[in-house]
Amino acid sequence: MEDRFEKGMNILKITNGDKIEEIFKEFEDIAPDLARFIVEFPYSEIYTREEVDLKTRELCTVAALTAMGTAGPQLKDHIGGALNAGNSPKEIVEIIIQMSAYAGFPAAINGVMAAKEVFEEKNLLPVK
């Protein structure tokens, strides 16, 4: 069991960096197992597989969360993760814009505004 957890944590350290502890703390007094499931299932069992690289995986997740439009905080987390996995701000914005065709302009606009908040914190504006 330990092994699965560690494998997932190794990916999370790349994508979420020093924010991990903060995330775990949020779940501590209400649903610590949910935090463990996230580490052990998607991060350990899916993101570690070699079929697709981490950079592309994170970009696809940004696309999906933008299109769904129901996962504001997670979209921001994964925009950060997409940056950490090697995507440029421009690539991220480009894929969010692309979602206007599949999920409509409101989804794309809200995605862009989420990216703006993340980029602002990291001094990545303006996107060139």
Add this chain to the structure above:
Amino acid sequence: MEDRFEKGMNILKITNGDKIEEIFKEFEDIAPDLARFIVEFPYSEIYTREEVDLKTRELCTVAALTAMGTAGPQLKDHIGGALNAGNSPKEIVEIIIQMSAYAGFPAAINGVMAAKEVFEEKNLLPVK
């Protein structure tokens, strides 16, 4: 007509307690009929039926609203309602976690965070 309204109000008093007046007041100057429809249709015509008890009904509603991910304020209201109908914090959190399998982790995480806010107000943290 009065009768349908009263029947619905009797359920609402159990699930929403002393918050009811506040809710009605919010609708007063814009859509009082919508408030009336909610009392007269779901609370009066559905929740009063004996096929399923109120405790289970509220838990199912928490499950559905968590999975939909588009009804933040109503999810919080129904987490409160689920407590008032006899569900323990642990049961509520458990069903929200279960939604990760059907609607994804972001939906479950946002559901857990909604529960955390409700439980915090009621001094029900940590959930044991």
Add this chain to the structure above:
Amino acid sequence: MEDRFEKGMNILKITNGDKIEEIFKEFEDIAPDLARFIVEFPYSEIYTREEVDLKTRELCTVAALTAMGTAGPQLKDHIGGALNAGNSPKEIVEIIIQMSAYAGFPAAINGVMAAKEVFEEKNLLPVK
């Protein structure tokens, strides 16, 4: 090209009035092309067509965004647009209430609360 942009801007001036500049500014340092796409595609190529008038178009958009439940800021913008296109507050609220049948009460409630915020800013409360 200029022509398509101008055609779209002429509609936007009716629906969004003096808020347009503010909107463009928000996109400026992150995704100016997305703002241009919105002017050139829906506003220029769809809203200008004569098959349905602007008043009805905006009311249908309010209906759709209320039902989707994922486009909070855009719903508020289009409630404003629906007013500017000639819908009364009562008509707008009525169509939002109608959505309770197709997308559930939470969608309708959140739609009504969005309308309340817009109407409040414009001193249109109470809706009679």
Add this chain to the structure above:
Amino acid sequence: MEDRFEKGMNILKITNGDKIEEIFKEFEDIAPDLARFIVEFPYSEIYTREEVDLKTRELCTVAALTAMGTAGPQLKDHIGGALNAGNSPKEIVEIIIQMSAYAGFPAAINGVMAAKEVFEEKNLLPVK
């Protein structure tokens, strides 16, 4: 009670014509009350109100169901209802196309294809 049911049935006779019996029959052995709720709540309590006319109501419902993308059979029913309430095929198609901007092209395409099936049955193709 009878009264509410009758009021709703009067609208349903306009929008769904001779298909009503068929619809009730489908629910008969599993959930007859759900059919009754539909007549008594949206058709009786919402569609009868004078704030918005039936033609516009049905067009807004077509917009919403197209955008939601989860209600295939009901979208077809309401495209039929929109015709019966006085909308031309062109108006209906136009509003479905408009949804591409708010819910993406797949939603609009699926809406158009639903309309095509309805129009074909009624010999309304090609739409001019």
Add this chain to the structure above:
Amino acid sequence: MEDRFEKGMNILKITNGDKIEEIFKEFEDIAPDLARFIVEFPYSEIYTREEVDLKTRELCTVAALTAMGTAGPQLKDHIGGALNAGNSPKEIVEIIIQMSAYAGFPAAINGVMAAKEVFEEKNLLPVK
């Protein structure tokens, strides 16, 4: 690892009975790991927990899938699972009807029609 898989299979045998092999076979030549993840994550790690019993869990899943409206085949599977876990046809239909209030009538109607197909195969119609 074997252990997690077996734990999940024990639940699946209760909820899906003799259909399990068929399910695994469908995934065999395209995504066998996805089938394994489903056994090892939700069925092994969530459904085995004692906080909520299997009967209630399956009813909550039926509620959620009905409300989401995007999971036709899975809704039918879980209606079967809900029966196998001890829910009566009437309880299942009741919770599906309840979803009309949260996700609209189309979601509830489509849920009821899914239940009708499942009940028909099992000679459980009419529901009394």
Add this chain to the structure above:
Amino acid sequence: MEDRFEKGMNILKITNGDKIEEIFKEFEDIAPDLARFIVEFPYSEIYTREEVDLKTRELCTVAALTAMGTAGPQLKDHIGGALNAGNSPKEIVEIIIQMSAYAGFPAAINGVMAAKEVFEEKNLLPVK
């Protein structure tokens, strides 16, 4: 204008190959402008931009449509497009599986089954 249309058609020829005529024909008698909008807006104005390559764009679209779960026919089209743009069946399946974490297992299962249909037609099963 011609120019925008041609630019989009050049991308469509890569992603959809000889199916394009068939697609246009479907829209001919009901909404030819919608087909034109699709060529001129997403294919011409978004997919031609150099920020992200076509292979990655199509994979992101597969991710988003899988997660949304409301675009069955379009998901199949874009799984075909993803193959034509250079993605292997394994990469496509991998990204669909990844969506289980963000949109739940039903979305991922339905995505995998859509891929199975596409791969079957192209003799790409079993995926290795």
